[in-house]
Amino acid sequence: EVQLVESGGGLVQPGGSLRLSCAASGFTFSSYWMHWVRQAPGKGLVWVSHINTDGSSTNYADSVKGRFTISRDNAKNTLYLQMNSLRAEDTAVYYCARGRYYNAFDSWGQGTLVTVSS
Amino acid sequence: QSALTQPASVSGSPGQSVTISCTGTSSDVGGYNYVSWYQQHPGKAPKLMIYEVSNRPSGVSNRFSGSKSGNTASLTISGLQGEDEADYYCSSYASSSSNVFGTGTKVTVL
Numbered sequence: 001e002v003q004l005v006e007s008g009g010g011l012v013q014p015g016g017s018l019r020l021s022c023a024a025s026g027f028t029f030s031s032y033w034m035h036w037v038r039q040a041p042g043k044g045l046v047w048v049s050h051i052n053t054d055g056s057s058t059n060y061a062d063s064v065k066g067r068f069t070i071s072r073d074n075a076k077n078t079l080y081l082q083m084n085s086l087r088a089e090d091t092a093v094y095y096c097a098r099g100r101y102y103n104a105f106d107s108w109g110q111g112t113l114v115t116v117s118s
Numbered sequence: 119q120s121a122l123t124q125p126a127s128v129s130g131s132p133g134q135s136v137t138i139s140c141t142g143t144s145s146d147v148g149g150y151n152y153v154s155w156y157q158q159h160p161g162k163a164p165k166l167m168i169y170e171v172s173n174r175p176s177g178v179s180n181r182f183s184g185s186k187s188g189n190t191a192s193l194t195i196s197g198l199q200g201e202d203e204a205d206y207y208c209s210s211y212a213s214s215s216s217n218v219f220g221t222g223t224k225v226t227v228l
Contacts, residue, residue, distance in 0.1 A: 037164075044121065044207060045156070045158075045219040045222070047216065047219060050217070059215050059216055061216065062119070095163060095164075101173070102152045103152040103210075104169035105154070105156070105166060106166045106169070106175060108163035108164055
């Protein structure tokens with residue numbers, strides 16, 4: 001069974017940093033692109049970033065470019081999102097999702113809440 | 119990237135059909151056959167319902183179907199059931215190797 005478990009969320013002050021992790025199991029992690037998607041409270045889904053299978057190619061939404069860094073450790077079956085210079089508008093539940101077919105997300109974690117507030 | 123446009127809400131009685139539209143541009147929906155649809159119940163993670171415009175993953179009911187015409191994609195739910203009451207989001211590949219989601223549609227079963 002495919003499982004994705006996010007961790008690392010919490011309360012952080014504006015301008016602060018946080019690193020999210022997503023532990024994957026039940027599939028060959030190194031064979032799949034991975035994504036981060038976020039959802040502000042009561043709002044819609046927003047794609048944040050993706051990374052290819054070996055980590056050599058990444059992309060970001062304009063709203064986080066230059067502040068967030070996606071990475072992966074295929075030996076540890078873990079996806080990461082380093083978030084710096086956090087803003088109030090980054091407050092959201094962050095989901096990791098597995099990429100499958102062409103640009104679809106076929107498995108999702110339960111999400112981890114990031115709250116940026118003083 | 120601007121969010122794809124979906125109606126805020128649609129509703130229907132049990133057994134009826136409802137259709138949700140998802141309108142983008144030639145740089146996303148209209149330019150690629152890479153539209154997917156997601157169902158999200160309150161407090162839960164999204165679930166993939168349709169990929170590549172009209173394909174259903176294994177385990178998804180055949181009451182769900184997808185299509186596309188020009189810059190607008192659509193999700194149709196036939197034989198509406200109470201369990202279909204949820205939020206639905208479309209998503210598309212967009213130029214510059216990015217993704218964009220729709221604004222979301224709340225489906226209410228009357």
